[in-house]
Amino acid sequence: MGFEYLYEPFSYGFMLRSLMVAILVGLMLPLLGAYVINRNLGFMGDAIAHASLPALVVGLLIGVNIVIAAIPAAIIIALMIGYLISKSKIGEDTAIGIIFSSLFALGFILLSIFKEVALGVEDLLFGQVLGVSNLDVSITLILSVIVIITLLIFYKQFLFVFFDATGAKVAGLRVKLLDNIFLVVLSLAIIASLQSVGIILVLSMLITPAAAAKLLMKSFHGAMIVGGVFGIIASMSGLYLSYYLNFPSGPSMALAATFIFLIVLILRRTISYNN
Amino acid sequence: MLQKTSNNVCQIVSEGCCVELGNQLVLDDVSFKIKKGTLVGVVGPNGGGKTTLFNTILGLVSITHGSMKIKGLNPDQAKGMIGYVPQREKLNWQFPVTARQVVQMGITSNTSFLPFLSKKDQQLIEESLSKVELLHRIDDRVDEMSGGQRQRVFLARTLAQGAEILLLDEAFSGVDIGSQEKLLDILQNLKDDGNTILMSTHDLNTIGQRFDEVLCLNRHCCAFGDPLKVLTPDVLVELYGSHSSMFKDHTLGKHGHTYGV
Numbered sequence: 001m002g003f004e005y006l007y008e009p010f011s012y013g014f015m016l017r018s019l020m021v022a023i024l025v026g027l028m029l030p031l032l033g034a035y036v037i038n039r040n041l042g043f044m045g046d047a048i049a050h051a052s053l054p055a056l057v058v059g060l061l062i063g064v065n066i067v068i069a070a071i072p073a074a075i076i077i078a079l080m081i082g083y084l085i086s087k088s089k090i091g092e093d094t095a096i097g098i099i100f101s102s103l104f105a106l107g108f109i110l111l112s113i114f115k116e117v118a119l120g121v122e123d124l125l126f127g128q129v130l131g132v133s134n135l136d137v138s139i140t141l142i143l144s145v146i147v148i149i150t151l152l153i154f155y156k157q158f159l160f161v162f163f164d165a166t167g168a169k170v171a172g173l174r175v176k177l178l179d180n181i182f183l184v185v186l187s188l189a190i191i192a193s194l195q196s197v198g199i200i201l202v203l204s205m206l207i208t209p210a211a212a213a214k215l216l217m218k219s220f221h222g223a224m225i226v227g228g229v230f231g232i233i234a235s236m237s238g239l240y241l242s243y244y245l246n247f248p249s250g251p252s253m254a255l256a257a258t259f260i261f262l263i264v265l266i267l268r269r270t271i272s273y274n275n
Numbered sequence: 276m277l278q279k280t281s282n283n284v285c286q287i288v289s290e291g292c293c294v295e296l297g298n299q300l301v302l303d304d305v306s307f308k309i310k311k312g313t314l315v316g317v318v319g320p321n322g323g324g325k326t327t328l329f330n331t332i333l334g335l336v337s338i339t340h341g342s343m344k345i346k347g348l349n350p351d352q353a354k355g356m357i358g359y360v361p362q363r364e365k366l367n368w369q370f371p372v373t374a375r376q377v378v379q380m381g382i383t384s385n386t387s388f389l390p391f392l393s394k395k396d397q398q399l400i401e402e403s404l405s406k407v408e409l410l411h412r413i414d415d416r417v418d419e420m421s422g423g424q425r426q427r428v429f430l431a432r433t434l435a436q437g438a439e440i441l442l443l444d445e446a447f448s449g450v451d452i453g454s455q456e457k458l459l460d461i462l463q464n465l466k467d468d469g470n471t472i473l474m475s476t477h478d479l480n481t482i483g484q485r486f487d488e489v490l491c492l493n494r495h496c497c498a499f500g501d502p503l504k505v506l507t508p509d510v511l512v513e514l515y516g517s518h519s520s521m522f523k524d525h526t527l528g529k530h531g532h533t534y535g536v
Contacts, residue, residue: 038369155390160380163370170333170359171436172384218416220371221390 009243017137018129018196018239018249024144025193025205026235026253030227031151032189033210034220035182039162042207043093044081047100048187049194049202051077053107056124056194060117067139067191074187077103082183127198127250130242136195143192147185158182159220196235197250204254209234212261215268230260286311286440286471287332291341294324294331301327303495304341309473309488311439314466316482316502317475319492319514325475326362328492329442332473333357345440355384358433360426360443368418374428375413378403381435403431407461423454427461434465441465443474447481459485482506 009015036045052070059069077099084095111117123131132140151158161168161178169175190202197205213227238253287309294302302324309315317325330336331343334350345353358381378400379392392400404410407427412420417428426446433441443462447455459481462472466487473490476482482489482502489502497513498505 038367040369152390156379156383159370159372159376160383162367163372163377164361164366164380166335166361166365167359167380167432169335170354170357171380172355214371218371219373220376223371 005244006240009240014130014132015239015243017132017134018242019236020137021132021140021196022129022235022239022249022253023232024140025196026209026231026233027228028144028147028189028231029193029202029205030209030213030231031148031224032186033206033208033231034213034224034227035158035162036186037207037210037214041186042203043096044078044183045186045190045206046203047081047096048074048078048190049199051100051103052191052194053104053124053199054110057107057110057114057117061114065135065139067136067143067195070191070194071143071188074191075184078183078187079180082180122248123198124194125198125200125250126248127194127196127201127253129196129239129249132195140192143188147189147192150181150185154178154181155221196238197253198248201250201254204257205231205234208254208257208261212257212264215261215264230257234260284310286346287473288344289341290343292331292338292343293340294327294336295339296327296336301494302331305492305496306341307490307496307499309471311471312466312469313471313487314462314485315471315473315488315490316486317473317490317492318477318479318482319497320516323493323514325492326444329359329444329473329475332442333359355436356438356440358430358436358438358441360429360433360441360446362444363422363425363449365444371416371418373414373416374404374409374420374431375400377417377428378431378435381432399435400431403434404428406434406464407431421451421454422449423451423458426450426458430461430465439470441470441472443472445476446474447476447478455481479506 010019036042052074055070055073056066059066062069081096081099084099085092088095111121120128157168157173157178160171161173161175165175168178190206193202193205209230210223210227212230213223213225217223217226234257235253237256238247238249241247241252241256242249285308287307289305289307292302292305293300305324305328317328319325327336331338332345332350334354338350343350345356348356379396381403382396382399401410401413404413407430409424409427409431412424417425420428426443430441430443446458450458455478462474463485466472474486483506486502488500489505490499491497491505491510491514493514498507498510
């Protein structure tokens with residue numbers, strides 16, 4: 001009784017597709033987020049999402065699936081930013097800021113030139129998970145598998161390199177290569193998530209569930225797993241809000257994630273206060 | 276022939292080693308030989324080249340002139356043979372890592388994939404931590420430990436790695452006197468097991484009592500040898516220059532205590 005609200009939406013094909021994408025995105029972003037929040041890479045994630053806009057527009061122009069069009073662009077952008085960070089004398093934030101704002105601007109200029117591009121700007125910025133096609137589901141699934149397997153294989157190496165880069169170098173690990181592998185999977189995950197959370201709110205799913213999990217868990221792998229669970233809860237909640245209240249999916253997921261974060265924060269405060 | 280044997284016993288041989296960073300000559304004609312099973316203190320002012328010397332031994336910076344041999348090998352061939360305990364400021368403490376995870380890093384290579392550990396590896400981690408007397412804290416977070424305990428966890432990491440040459444960068448910074456003594460006791464044990472240990476420090480007082488040799492570094496090697504013999508007032512002036520008045524009465528066994536306390 002009452003539970004039909006939970007499963008009734010999924011009698012529709014489009015809702016099943018949305019559900020799959022939401023779960024994959026909700027899991028994949030916080031897993032990466034566990035590393036991102038501890039390395040202060042949030043701004044980088046935000047930048048990759050924004051800077052992919054021109055590629056999305058070009059993809060639409062030539063009639064390619066926008067996710068496929070954005071993948072090579074995002075990888076190039078991520079590696080370029082990574083290179084600039086290691087070389088630049090103007091500071092990380094500044095280097096990232098210049099690249100990301102100019103590419104985002106270029107994207108909008110392209111949109112204004114090619115008016116024939118039928119693109120819901122709002123959907124692109126804030127996400128519209130209800131519109132995903134079968135092809136989108138397949139692409140998201142493939143990208144998630146790549147991201148999760150990479151994280152599993154390099155779990156120890158990433159932890160070593162990000163915690164103690166010099167020590168890792170001394171131990172003979174290929175620190176630069178591992179850094180770049182991380183940036184590539186980060187950009188794959190961000191691109192795969194653009195349709196559900198949108199360019200502007202990818203950051204929210206990347207860092208908020210991971211931050212909530214960090215508050216709650218003592219160990220890193222524990223925080224990674226719990227972050228994934230929080231992410232799935234947030235993205236599914238966003239899906240329901242989208243379906244029943246017609247909210248855009250990105251903002252719904254973002255607020256659901258923030259809600260989880262606040263609950264965890266209050267719980268933690270209360271518990272440590274009582275002890 | 277005699278020369279050759281003594282070179283074999285030497286773990287680290289630096290001959291006229293020069294290192295430039297940017298346009299600056301940071302190490303100038305540094306020569307020394309460190310024998311197996313010695314505990315060497317590296318002292319000198321900030322910017323005197325202590326960290327650069329360590330980075331050279333570790334193969335992280337390249338040598339402009341001269342040579343540096345580790346067990347007869349060039350530093351980049353010797354990577355992995357040397358255990359390194361970094362300065363605490365160089366670590367990203369935002370990551371919540373446990374003692375077990377830090378020690379595990381010692382056996383993490385480019386080829387060891389998947390997050391799971393074999394029984395043998397688990398055992399190695401436990402043995403390494405028990406050598407530094409921290410087995411009981413194996414699943415505690417390192418960022419919540421005291422400065423001295425952190426250093427010991429990192430020592431355990433070098434032991435798990437199987438390194439016989441250990442480099443400790445400013446291992447006493449942020450470590451209270453009692454914990455310093457504990458750390459020195461453990462270093463003494465490791466030395467007795469045949470390890471060669473280099474530690475950079477600012478604490479001249481412990482050098483004479485606890486170290487076999489001292490390497491005084493201020494861009495060039497001001498002195499090297501038995502601390503009781505080489506830490507002369509002249510060397511201290513050469514090391515610390517205009518601040519040397521602080522050491523006016525600082526002869527060994529008498530640490531200038533007439534000044535205060």
